[in-house]
Amino acid sequence: MKEDKDARWFELECVPKEYIFPMEYRPQNLDSPVCDSIPVIDLAKSKAANGHNSQPVEEILKASQEFGFFQVINHGMAEKTVTDAINVLKEFFDMQAKNTTGTVPHTKGYIYTNSTDFAKDGVHLWRENLKHACHPLEECVRLWPDTPTRYQEVIAAYIIEIQKLSSRILEMICEGLGLKQGYFKDTSEVQLLSSNLYPPCPDPSLTLGILAHYDPSLLTILYQGGSTGLQVMKDGQWVNVGANPNAFVVNIGNQLEIISNRKLKSVKHRVVNNTHETRRSIATFVNPSPDCIIEPAKHLVNELEPSLYPASQYKDYVLRNKAFGDYTAAIQNALR
Numbered sequence: 001m002k003e004d005k006d007a008r009w010f011e012l013e014c015v016p017k018e019y020i021f022p023m024e025y026r027p028q029n030l031d032s033p034v035c036d037s038i039p040v041i042d043l044a045k046s047k048a049a050n051g052h053n054s055q056p057v058e059e060i061l062k063a064s065q066e067f068g069f070f071q072v073i074n075h076g077m078a079e080k081t082v083t084d085a086i087n088v089l090k091e092f093f094d095m096q097a098k099n100t101t102g103t104v105p106h107t108k109g110y111i112y113t114n115s116t117d118f119a120k121d122g123v124h125l126w127r128e129n130l131k132h133a134c135h136p137l138e139e140c141v142r143l144w145p146d147t148p149t150r151y152q153e154v155i156a157a158y159i160i161e162i163q164k165l166s167s168r169i170l171e172m173i174c175e176g177l178g179l180k181q182g183y184f185k186d187t188s189e190v191q192l193l194s195s196n197l198y199p200p201c202p203d204p205s206l207t208l209g210i211l212a213h214y215d216p217s218l219l220t221i222l223y224q225g226g227s228t229g230l231q232v233m234k235d236g237q238w239v240n241v242g243a244n245p246n247a248f249v250v251n252i253g254n255q256l257e258i259i260s261n262r263k264l265k266s267v268k269h270r271v272v273n274n275t276h277e278t279r280r281s282i283a284t285f286v287n288p289s290p291d292c293i294i295e296p297a298k299h300l301v302n303e304l305e306p307s308l309y310p311a312s313q314y315k316d317y318v319l320r321n322k323a324f325g326d327y328t329a330a331i332q333n334a335l336r
């Protein structure tokens, strides 16, 4: 076969051996059905005429206990804000294909991982990734990619809306847990964006887009458009999260599991690849600031339900658990 110098790293007929995972990691159940029971919660129902309707609060709590995952629709974010973000990220990834230097210097305020540059993930995942800090927004924005030229403006607009949405969801969680309003203000200050491109793969039974992991965040808000590939562990089985282009997928991170004294669950998840479809996702991690002390809320600890976790500074937790992969220390520094 003639080698095509313009082909991107994934335009191949076979999976190169570096991308093939050992048997025990490989996805076994690519054909398993979509899990209909992961709740899709209508946030418009929280705006009842009398200003109060507890239905979404109860649904969010139940889903967070049972699955650690739920989706929200009628979330109030304008469609254009989301499509602009997806499109500008698509342009960014397309441009990287023409950038032969591959790696972005660390002095920049973002980290781009091309899948051939596997050191940053520690393994060859079938994906490309772009990560950067978003807090404080005004300071971070100018360190983000400046090509495409609209990148900074479009992603800043997206992040502002994600902040609003995550505050709203955290307020509902406060209410559900019986914590005072604004309880999560200090622990939800920092946002980190992680955007993924999972190209079609010649044999998805051999590869992974993301290894099974728990999110080290407080909360994660994910946009996955109309694409499948996200799998969540439920009762010892991987189940597929349905694709709903109008929804955001929300999951409970490890810090919220700790603060809630395991009333809410941080659940293992991963991304599997697809033969024909490209998956694009934007994960926004809502995190505590590095110096925050994370511990179970006093209100949720008593004689019958003793504290299940020791208090720990968030930055210590992150470094101890290498929570952002091999570049944990660099990312943590960028979040200061």
Ligand SMILES: O=C(O)CCC(=O)C(=O)O
Binding pocket: 194, 196, 210, 215, 222, 224, 230, 269, 270, 271, 281, 282, 283
């Ligand atoms: O790309 C996805 O859909 C999943 C991303 C994810 O789980 C993560 O970045 O922690």
Ligand SMILES: [Fe+2]
Binding pocket: 213, 214, 215, 220, 269
């Ligand atoms: Fe995740």
